Amino acid sequence: MTAEIPPRQGRTTLQDVARLAGVSAKTAARAINGESNVRSDTRERVFTAAATLKFRPNRLARELRQSARTGAVGLVIGNLDNPFYSQLAAGVDHALREHDLELIIASTDDEPEREKVVVQAMLERRVTALMLVPSATDHSYLEGERQLGLPIIFLDRPPVTVVADSVLWDNHTDVRKAVHELATRGHRRISALADSPELFTATERLTAFREALTEAGIAPDETLILTSIHDATSAASATADLLARDDPPTAIIALNNRISIGAVSTLLRDDPTCAFVGFDDFDLGETLGISVVTNDPREMGNYAGQIALRRIREGTGTPERISLPTRLVQRGSGERPASSPHPSTRGSRPAPGLSGSD
Amino acid sequence: MTAEIPPRQGRTTLQDVARLAGVSAKTAARAINGESNVRSDTRERVFTAAATLKFRPNRLARELRQSARTGAVGLVIGNLDNPFYSQLAAGVDHALREHDLELIIASTDDEPEREKVVVQAMLERRVTALMLVPSATDHSYLEGERQLGLPIIFLDRPPVTVVADSVLWDNHTDVRKAVHELATRGHRRISALADSPELFTATERLTAFREALTEAGIAPDETLILTSIHDATSAASATADLLARDDPPTAIIALNNRISIGAVSTLLRDDPTCAFVGFDDFDLGETLGISVVTNDPREMGNYAGQIALRRIREGTGTPERISLPTRLVQRGSGERPASSPHPSTRGSRPAPGLSGSD
DNA sequence: AGCAGGAATGTCATCGATGTCAAACAGGGA
């Protein structure tokens, strides 16, 4: 007759494979998942059937059934535009890579409200672990999940109202060391540029900065401490403003990567004599001879990923708080004596004081 | 009696909420999803019940039921470490942001085999759309999905054996313009540094380079064309080798971002006299006065994201092939006449010829 | 009061894979 077999709508399912192989769905599943206790000839038949039908298992169904362990990990960061965050993500990606885990990434632009929204979405998707660079200050909304056994790992900034693992930087040691170095070379007017004081890292580093000044016998001059600098552009103009003061600083320390970039670009143009130490490394930092307190965001991401993997395997236990070391890389830009003469030409070429030498 | 209500294992479900609110699961669902035809007092009861139980809907279940439209988009890129890719991802993220779509990111390190694996995983997770920077050269394995109506968008490099939308750069116009500029200023020995010839972008840009030379009446000198440069480090040494030749080029053009960084770092140290044009912008590029053919990966990601959104809404139609313009930004590093004197000091400071002026 | 008709709610099956448990089967020993 004209009765045709209607072409199957949508994707082929395990049922279809089973039907074609002449077995039950369960047996097909056993074969596909490589379970033992399947006769090798049936296994073959199932495989060819699956290949013929281009069968693609549906993870949603599988994960729904085996509730609790999905194959997705959620990562919440500030913004993929910022190399700090994207390298962090690269590190996490690297750690998860071999373990059949997918990485769901969402960015918050450091807005607490958005953090809640994207975390919510991830929880609805039942991620196996949640990793986040927090922007919100209250994380009690995660308490329920923690009790349900969801591994939660905080990166770069610690959890506030919830107990969870965290991987942070040692924001003190090398910042202090850098300041001490500057003080040793005779600098007394040292300026610090930082992001918003609401950010954990900013206040930590500023605290270290102030302590180091005090230790060096220098009274912190609050007019030299500029905060709430969110991007390279404002860092650049803040630096220019500093230099234009009647009594400008002889050294500047920038407390994150974007601020470093902005400050360096101003210094390269305007003032070759000001000593400088940046935070986080950047392209050409070595070539230009810029001293930095450097860290490797990939390492942080990778480390946090390892913790996540362990928690997934072994269940959550006593939360860990890891502090990763930074590294002070002296490349010369912090060594300029405060007494160097100003060049007569402004902006005609990069500051020699900032260039690589060794 | 001692019969206690056992504390519910695992997460609360819609059933639990319904039970507590004294309605059926379906009604609870209607209330939660904001459907009409729910009396406001029942809606209230459901909401408070949901809040009490901290109910979190299970997207896996929902998406399994409504097969076809999940809320996840898959993005396959080379490597989050590379700012080109991470900014691409930032652009996609930005485009999807307001549409309740999650972004699943996987990286291939540009290995064709890995591409298949991660794409496979995304398909199993039933992404609503697939966006990828392809590394494989054969994409016939995607044909089935295409026929099932899955929107597939290629970025940066075109699809080969499958029909799909693609968003590419105009790899010709500005490369040619840059070469013409150099030729106009008298350069005859112009070197090009490119990535692997298997990469679409590398060969396209090299083709443009060769054509431009020919148009300018210069016979392409193959010894000046170096390929298979994969990272900044090898670009730096390749550049150093070039400069050390008996008859070094007077101008160099780098054909992607990592190569640009590497070349610039060598030029800054070793040879201020060689003219240079980079590809893709980078931090401090402006400050250092490096001329570049620039593009905005975020724009590409965003654009591709828009296409994905449209395809998701309106279904796939005739595939589009979009070519985004680049921009030639002249900042001085390409203007150095070939006859400039070599400086006597090597490596003592950045090349004035490469520094920003005006 | 009776009734039409829309609003509100409920029942049941379903999405696709898999855990549970039982049935069918095969092979070896008595």
Place this chain on the structure above:
DNA sequence: TCCCTGTTTGACATCGATGACATTCCTGCT
């Protein structure tokens, strides 16, 4: 040949939310 044990296989319920459809509840109107 028959029984026993271990291996393969299958039937069925389940994960949680929701679509299709049925039922009950109102409200206004004759």
